[in-house]
Amino acid sequence: MNASKASRRSWLSHTSLSVVAGLLLSTLLLGGGSSVFARDRQGEESSDWVGTWTASPSNLSAVGYDDQTLRQIVHTSIGGDHVRVRLSNTFGTKSLTIGAAHIAAQTSGASIDSRTDRPLRFGGSTSTTIPAGAMVVSDAVDLDVRALSNLAVSVYLPGVTGPVTEHSLAVQHNYASTAGNYVDAVNMPVLTTSTSWSLLTAVEVTAGENTRAVVTLGDSITDGYGSTVDANHRWPNILAERLHANHRKVAVLDEGISGNRVLHDGLIPVFGPDALARFDRDVLAQSGVKYIILLEGINDFGHAAPGTPDAVSAEDIIAGYKQIIRRAHAHEIKVYGATLTPYVGTIFPGYFQQAGEVKRELVNSWIRNSGAFDAVIDFDAVVRDPSNPTKILPAYDVGDHLHPNDAGYRAMANAIDLRLFAEDK
Numbered sequence: 001m002n003a004s005k006a007s008r009r010s011w012l013s014h015t016s017l018s019v020v021a022g023l024l025l026s027t028l029l030l031g032g033g034s035s036v037f038a039r040d041r042q043g044e045e046s047s048d049w050v051g052t053w054t055a056s057p058s059n060l061s062a063v064g065y066d067d068q069t070l071r072q073i074v075h076t077s078i079g080g081d082h083v084r085v086r087l088s089n090t091f092g093t094k095s096l097t098i099g100a101a102h103i104a105a106q107t108s109g110a111s112i113d114s115r116t117d118r119p120l121r122f123g124g125s126t127s128t129t130i131p132a133g134a135m136v137v138s139d140a141v142d143l144d145v146r147a148l149s150n151l152a153v154s155v156y157l158p159g160v161t162g163p164v165t166e167h168s169l170a171v172q173h174n175y176a177s178t179a180g181n182y183v184d185a186v187n188m189p190v191l192t193t194s195t196s197w198s199l200l201t202a203v204e205v206t207a208g209e210n211t212r213a214v215v216t217l218g219d220s221i222t223d224g225y226g227s228t229v230d231a232n233h234r235w236p237n238i239l240a241e242r243l244h245a246n247h248r249k250v251a252v253l254d255e256g257i258s259g260n261r262v263l264h265d266g267l268i269p270v271f272g273p274d275a276l277a278r279f280d281r282d283v284l285a286q287s288g289v290k291y292i293i294l295l296e297g298i299n300d301f302g303h304a305a306p307g308t309p310d311a312v313s314a315e316d317i318i319a320g321y322k323q324i325i326r327r328a329h330a331h332e333i334k335v336y337g338a339t340l341t342p343y344v345g346t347i348f349p350g351y352f353q354q355a356g357e358v359k360r361e362l363v364n365s366w367i368r369n370s371g372a373f374d375a376v377i378d379f380d381a382v383v384r385d386p387s388n389p390t391k392i393l394p395a396y397d398v399g400d401h402l403h404p405n406d407a408g409y410r411a412m413a414n415a416i417d418l419r420l421f422a423e424d425k
Contacts, residue, residue: 050288052076054253055167057090058272064161069177077240078251079147080205089130099158102183106150110175154183167197168270169258212290213251222256226398233406238413255282262320267303295338301356314362337373339380344390346402
């Protein structure tokens with residue numbers, strides 16, 4: 001009996017020591033910032049992940065790829081010291097294999113700065129497979145990402161892909177290689193150039209405490225249609241410049257889709273799913289979002305003639321806005337409503353209808369006066385011609401009497417009150 005008790009005491013003592021030793025080891029690993037494990041844990045599980053760039057998936061591409069590398073250029077809004085990317089197979093009908101991926105600072109065109117080149121991994125592996133309809137997030141890597149700079153994300157596609165998920169209007173030159181894996185090539189051999197982003201939907205950084213993001217949710221005017229290619233003159237880009245210059249720790253995530261509507265999917269596939277359908281994916285699923293600027297609805301009028309199945313009233317659009325506000329507020333996200341800009345005389349056949357103009361003015365009146373939004377940004381007042389308020393000011397008109405030019409986009413961004421993004425807002 002005594003021997004048995006002694007044996008049990010010996011076992012308990014040994015077990016207790018093992019537990020204590022394990023706890024001490026865990027404490028050292030988790031609390032000691034010098035260990036590799038602790039750094040990885042900080043990079044992967046930090047609560048400070050914030051998107052620095054996004055593009056909303058809009059449709060399937062017209063063509064696919066075969067044993068090629070895509071090198072795609074993105075313009076950051078904020079900086080950080082860790083980075084990861086999101087790749088999307090949202091509209092894919094089959095699994096998609098990623099053979100390898102890298103990220104680096106762009107120097108020019110399809111060339112990168114080799115000193116900044118970093119391999120991207122997925123769960124520790126250099127390759128991954130994205131199921132149809134899904135997306136993947138890469139592991140974090142150490143990289144000094146600078147605000148308002150260009151990054152190149154290179155993705156090798158080893159097989160025949162067929163059409164891939166893309167954002168159709170990039171207003172940015174992107175590159176596809178000749179056959180082969182060139183993810184780490186300083187100067188990638190280019191076979192084709194496009195102005196779409198394929199597969200890539202977000203770049204995220206660890207940016208420090210109190211850094212947050214504003215999603216600009218909209219259509220072609222938010223997407224930057226008509227702005228200078230490669231110049232990053234979309235109004236969300238210029239807003240990011242202003243926030244950075246004024247030391248506001250706010251990222252700007254452009255979730256505009258050209259041709260997009262609030263209540264119906266795009267008239268053609270490249271115009272993407274409607275704003276209500278993509279809200280969870282393009283707003284709630286983004287990292288660090290605290291605000292939304294909503295500028296959308298003009299295509300609901302312009303892309304649906306009276307009497308057609310897609311025809312909507314001003315009240316319908318307002319009901320859609322209320323849904324967006326309610327869903328955002330449930331996640332403690334503030335929504336700033338932007339008035340719809342003028343479009344009388346647009347060159348697009350059938351787009352302007354007098355009934356649509358009446359609806360636009362009713363919607364704008366509700367945005368300004370209802371108090372439903374957390375704040376109002378009056379883009380209509382910014383870009384309209386004072387002598388003819390139903391038309392865009394000629395100095396701000398890209399030429400189609402619907403979309404602003406670079407100067408118009410800058411005027412829009414400059415009109416936004418940066419106090420809307422104060423830390424207590």
